[in-house]
Amino acid sequence: MTRYILSRLFQATLGILFITTLVFALVRLTGDPSSILVSDFAPIEVQERVRERLGLDRPIYEQYAAYMGGLLRGDLGESFSGRPVSEILAQYLPGTASLAAVALVLVLLIAVPLGILSAVYRGSWIDTVARAIALFGQSVPSFWLAIVLVLIFAVILDLLPVAYRSGPESYILPAVAMGWAAVAGIVRLIRSSMLDVLDSDYVRMARAKGMPPRNVVVKHALRSALIPVLTFAGLVFASFMNGSVVVESVFAWPGIGTMTLDAVSGRDFPVVQGAVILIAVFFILINLAVDILYAFLDPRIRYR
Amino acid sequence: MTIGVGRTARARSVGGALRRMPIIPIFLLGALTLAALLAPFIAPHPPLEVNLGNALAPPFYHEGGSVDHLLGTDRLGRDILSRVIYGGQVSLLLAFSVLLIGGTVGIVIGLLSGYAGGRSDSIIQRGVEAILSLPTIMVALVFVFVLGQSFASVVLILAPFIAASFARMVRGEAMTIRNMNYVALARVAGASHTRIIARHIMPNVAGTIIVIATLEVGALILVEASLSFLGVGVPPPTPAWGLMVDDGREYLTTRYWLSLFPGLAIVITVLSINWIGDWLRNVLDPKRQEL
Numbered sequence: 023m024t025r026y027i028l029s030r031l032f033q034a035t036l037g038i039l040f041i042t043t044l045v046f047a048l049v050r051l052t053g054d055p056s057s058i059l060v061s062d063f064a065p066i067e068v069q070e071r072v073r074e075r076l077g078l079d080r081p082i083y084e085q086y087a088a089y090m091g092g093l094l095r096g097d098l099g100e101s102f103s104g105r106p107v108s109e110i111l112a113q114y115l116p117g118t119a120s121l122a123a124v125a126l127v128l129v130l131l132i133a134v135p136l137g138i139l140s141a142v143y144r145g146s147w148i149d150t151v152a153r154a155i156a157l158f159g160q161s162v163p164s165f166w167l168a169i170v171l172v173l174i175f176a177v178i179l180d181l182l183p184v185a186y187r188s189g190p191e192s193y194i195l196p197a198v199a200m201g202w203a204a205v206a207g208i209v210r211l212i213r214s215s216m217l218d219v220l221d222s223d224y225v226r227m228a229r230a231k232g233m234p235p236r237n238v239v240v241k242h243a244l245r246s247a248l249i250p251v252l253t254f255a256g257l258v259f260a261s262f263m264n265g266s267v268v269v270e271s272v273f274a275w276p277g278i279g280t281m282t283l284d285a286v287s288g289r290d291f292p293v294v295q296g297a298v299i300l301i302a303v304f305f306i307l308i309n310l311a312v313d314i315l316y317a318f319l320d321p322r323i324r325y326r
Numbered sequence: 327m328t329i330g331v332g333r334t335a336r337a338r339s340v341g342g343a344l345r346r347m348p349i350i351p352i353f354l355l356g357a358l359t360l361a362a363l364l365a366p367f368i369a370p371h372p373p374l375e376v377n378l379g380n381a382l383a384p385p386f387y388h389e390g391g392s393v394d395h396l397l398g399t400d401r402l403g404r405d406i407l408s409r410v411i412y413g414g415q416v417s418l419l420l421a422f423s424v425l426l427i428g429g430t431v432g433i434v435i436g437l438l439s440g441y442a443g444g445r446s447d448s449i450i451q452r453g454v455e456a457i458l459s460l461p462t463i464m465v466a467l468v469f470v471f472v473l474g475q476s477f478a479s480v481v482l483i484l485a486p487f488i489a490a491s492f493a494r495m496v497r498g499e500a501m502t503i504r505n506m507n508y509v510a511l512a513r514v515a516g517a518s519h520t521r522i523i524a525r526h527i528m529p530n531v532a533g534t535i536i537v538i539a540t541l542e543v544g545a546l547i548l549v550e551a552s553l554s555f556l557g558v559g560v561p562p563p564t565p566a567w568g569l570m571v572d573d574g575r576e577y578l579t580t581r582y583w584l585s586l587f588p589g590l591a592i593v594i595t596v597l598s599i600n601w602i603g604d605w606l607r608n609v610l611d612p613k614r615q616e617l
Contacts, residue, residue: 033455040456041465048472058472157604161597163548165555166571166589169578173586177579264461268552272575282464283556286471294471298464305461 026317034310041302045295046089050082058291064102072100072292098296101285107296110281115300117187118270118277122262124193125201126255133205134251137212141220141247142239152209159206164265168199168272185274196273200265204258211254215247249319256312260305348605351598358595362414369408370394373565377403385583397587400573406584409565410591416566417595420480421546425539428485432492433535437523439493440500451497457490462549463556470558477560480553488542495538499531533610540603544596551592567592 049058056078060069078085092099098107140152175195176184183192219225220243228238263278270279278297285293361368381403384391391398397406439450466483473479503509504527512522553559554568562569567588574584 033452036452037456037459041460045468048469157597157600160600161544161548162593163551163555163568163589163596165552165568166585166592169571169575169585169589173578173582177582260461264463267463267467267556271556282467286467286558289471291471294468298461298468301461301464302459306459309459 023317027314030310030313034306037306037309038303041306042090042093042299043086045298046086049291049295050085063289065104068100068102068104072102075099093299098299099292101293102288102290107292110293111278111296111300114276114278114281117275118263118266118279121193121196121200121270121275121277122259122266125197125204125262126259128197129201129204129208129258130251130255133208134212134248136205137209137251138216138239138244138247140209141213141216144217152213156206156209159203159209162202164199164203165268165272167202168195168269171195171199172272185272187276196269196275199272200262200269203265204261207258208251208254211250212247215250216243219243219247249316252319253312253316256308256315260308263301263304346605348601351601354594355598355602358414358591358598359418361411362418365408365411365415369405369411370396371405371408373404373409373412374563375404375408379403382577382581382584384581398581398583400570400584401577406570406587409570410567410588412565413567413570413588413591414595416560416564417547417550417592420477420550420560421543423481424484424488424546425543427481428488429492429535429539429542431485432489433496433531435489436493436496437500437527437531440497441504441519441523441527443501443504447497450493454490454493454497457486458494460487462487463552466549466553467556467558470553475558475561477564480550480559484546484549488546491542492535492538495534496531499534500527503527503530537603537607537610540599540606544599544603547592547596547599 056073059078060072064072075088096108098111100106101110136148136152136155140149143149172184172195175182182195186192220239225238225242228242229235233242266275266277267279267282269275270277271283274280278301282294282297285291285297365373377399380395380399381401383395383399383403385398385406386393386396388398395405395407397410399405400409435450435454439447462484466480469483470479473482509522509526512526517525550559551566551568551571554566555572556568557572559568560566570588571585571592574581574586574588577584
């Protein structure tokens with residue numbers, strides 16, 4: 023167990039090292055890093071301060087040490103507006119995180135019952151509907167779905183707001199657009215893990231001793247079928263943070279995604295770099311947490 | 327299990343599955359691909375032909391629409407139908423370029439890593455996992471920022487992700503097959519490593535490769551469209567579907583068709599590919615049959 027966790031920790035550290043080094047190297051491989059790192063739009067004094075701090079005339083390993091040291095202290099540099107990047111990220115993170123959380127709850131509310139029903143009533147019309155949803159979920163791009171949702175519910179029916187974050191109702195359309203694709207994955211996962219469990223000896227035993235079918239499903243089967251879902255939910259949440267760029271851009275949602283796109287069009291590299299590192303680290307840490315949680319829940323991994 | 331039994335069981339299931347071949351998606355995908363290939367002959371207008379005098383014309387079924395521009399025109403008066411047809415070229419060409427580069431690299435790495443095993447395998451796997459644990463779209467944003475917006479940079483950004491997922495799948499299969507008796511037998515008979523990989527392992531991994539390739543093409547088209555939509559994919563004025571959906575966004579309340587039709591093209595293409603992919607998975611890989 024300890025060995026497993028340690029090896030996963032090592033792997034996560036490696037992943038974080040990889041992405042941060044990649045970003046560092048990428049900029050410097052282009053030949054003239056100052057043209058990317060120092061924005062022409064920034065005030066002269068900010069430009070000079072950035073140049074001085076980056077020390078682009080110093081040897082590459084010193085630059086790298088300074089860069090990594092900064093990251094470790096949570097220092098992501100400063101935007102060309104002069105604001106620290108970490109402060110900007112902190113401002114926009116809650117918008118993305120709250121939207122992702124709402125989307126996750128919505129997805130679980132729809133996908134878990136659907137997955138269970140399609141496994142229990144295998145081959146019935148519910149199963150067919152679940153398959154269709156799974157297929158569509160994989161195939162409809164979230165940005166287009168978002169636009170169609172806006173067209174139907176905001177423009178034609180005028181039921182929900184078109185964009186921006188306001189009351190609770192403003193969460194509905196972006197959360198649906200964000201969660202849509204994940205429903206497919208979770209329905210598939212629950213269905214197959216339920217089918218496995220329903221076919222297991224202890225469920226057959228429970229049936230044989232005359233337990234009511236409802237209890238068999240809820241008490242015996244569901245409990246172990248939900249383990250993979252619990253961990254998958256973590257990965258889904260992480261993928262929402264990545265996909266938020268697309269959905270946020272449609273709804274002008276005040277989150278990391280919109281902020282990153284604005285920074286891309288404003289050529290504000292430190293902000294883009296900070297956002298990518300933040301999301302990537304978040305992504306890797308969630309993967310790590312999921313693997314460790316899984317080890318705790320699944321004895322087969324624990325004792326390996 | 328003897329090989330003979332396996333073969334008859336497989337032949338039967340393949341025969342049954344062939345009869346259940348999904349006609350609809352094959353037809354749709356075939357039509358779309360054909361249209362993309364023959365775009366210069368089929369498209370009613372050149373995709374980049376600007377006609378400001380006839381900008382934002384509605385589709386034929388709307389008042390003021392005409393059969394000359396069946397799906398209407400965009401804000402520069404370019405024919406939407408023609409751009410959707412040419413858009414297929416962009417999406418398919420990009421997906422196949424990424425698949426060819428990333429897939430080849432991934433298959434080679436996966437075969438070697440799975441066959442060799444040991445320390446080199448675990449080092450390669452750490453690298454593969456590091457790539458797979460990265461958020462694709464966010465990483466693409468940084469790369470495009472630095473490399474600039476072009477067809478080549480989109481291919482360059484997506485290829486490593488595809489290579490990594492191929493490498494992981496192929497490696498898993500190769501490891502199982504490596505431990506089979508017939509591989510041991512071949513080795514005893516004096517076959518070289520190259521020969522074992524080429525003659526014994528590769529053909530048995532082919533089924534898996536075809537399935538992943540199909541499903542990855544669908545995913546690739548979606549990612550490419552998302553990047554174009556965000557303005558960091560294929561640069562305008564290329565008629566990419568994602569770009570067209572983005573172009574139509576500001577006219578959503580009054581001229582929905584600008585975004586609707588290119589988006590539908592994405593959905594139909596990806597849906598057909600995934601549908602075929604699911605079916606292929608059932609035919610070629612019955613043990614992982616799901617949904």
